[in-house]
Amino acid sequence: MNFTKMQGTGNDFIVIEDLEEKYNDLGVLSKKLCDRHYGIGADGILVVRKSTIADIQMIIINADGSYASMCGNGIRCFAKYIFEKKYVLSENIKIETGDGVKLASICVCDGEFKGVTINMGKYNFNPISIPALSSSEIINKKLDTNNKDYYITSLLMGVPHTIVFGKLEDYEVCEGKVIENNSLFPQKTNVNFCEIVDKNRIRVKTWERGAGPTLACGTGSCAAVVAANRLGYTEGKVEVQVPGGILNIEIIKGEVLMEGPAETVFKGQFLTT
Structure with missing residues (x-):
């Protein structure tokens, strides 16, 4: 082959x-x-x-x-x-x-x-589309698991993604496995830990569903930018710093462009x- x-x-x-x-x-x-x-x-x-x-x-x-x-x-x-x-x-x-x-x-x-x-x-916050077992959009929602409180935002960005905002040093990327397999997500979820640097820059580390920790996740970076923008943390054009390099993400009229x-x-x- x-x-x-x-x-x-x-x-x-x-x-x-x-x-x-x-x-x-x-x-x-x-x-x-x-x-x-x-x-x-x-x-x-x-x-x-x-x-x-x-x-x-x-x-x-x-x-x-x-x-x-x-x-x-x-x-x-x-x-x-x-x-x-x-x-x-x-x-x-x-x-x-x-x-x-x-x-x-x-x-x-x-x-x-x-x-x-x-x-x-396009991205989608509808829980049915993610899919997630929730009656409303999962926006900065408290999730108590692994003897820890996580505030999560979930959406569909081609595949299911869940974002946890905070300082990256406060989270080990392997914590994503617990969130990935939470009963809230019947088809599991990718998990992105995201730190806001400023209105145009974020840092992301990802636990990928089916792969574990990776040096980068393109859909995850897009999802993190969408979630950060939805919560008012960033503008529509953002540089995403991942362990493996830099991606440039822009939201235009409800669609997401990714360059890298x-x-x-x-x-x-x-x-x-």
Whole structure:
């Protein structure tokens, strides 16, 4: 199996092509490839498939074998891969995801990839959409778990996200596991601990559903900016500092734009037998 290892702000992925859909159990495959001792090592795999509604389709499988409908850092890497492989000749690529079709706008200089901006689409605070077992929106709501009080804000940003605001040093990222598995969230949730630096800058560390602690989470960074803006902590354009680097997020007319890096780490062959 040919593969390409990529990363976006430290969130790493294995890109494989499956245009003929010959890989049936992507969950088992992802667990094997993503194992950092016996496989290649990654937070998840990105599978390239044909699309009937967009230019190309991206399927995301987490390191634990679970399906993810969307991944912000992953889609930037995916867009770079598709552009450089010339599967799509335009600098504007429509990518089918589990969260609908996303538009990737490639920044090119002298024919070379320099960056990408993704229109992540709309966010949703409706508990039914997240999903969350709540009769009202979860905005700065007290959650008593793990012998600790957390004040959480939850929304759907492609995938479920819960944000806890405060000083980052007051929280260990592994505390996110307890919130992830809380009965409030029947399909679990990603958890982002967020510190407000000023009106235009925040710091975020993330516990990802299905992956654990990661150096960055694109959808989580978007969700944190949306939640911070909803609570009046920030403006609509925010620099997000994550352990793996910096993402730039902007809210425009109810939609979220995300700009950040994507890099190819190495290419190779994996022996599947």
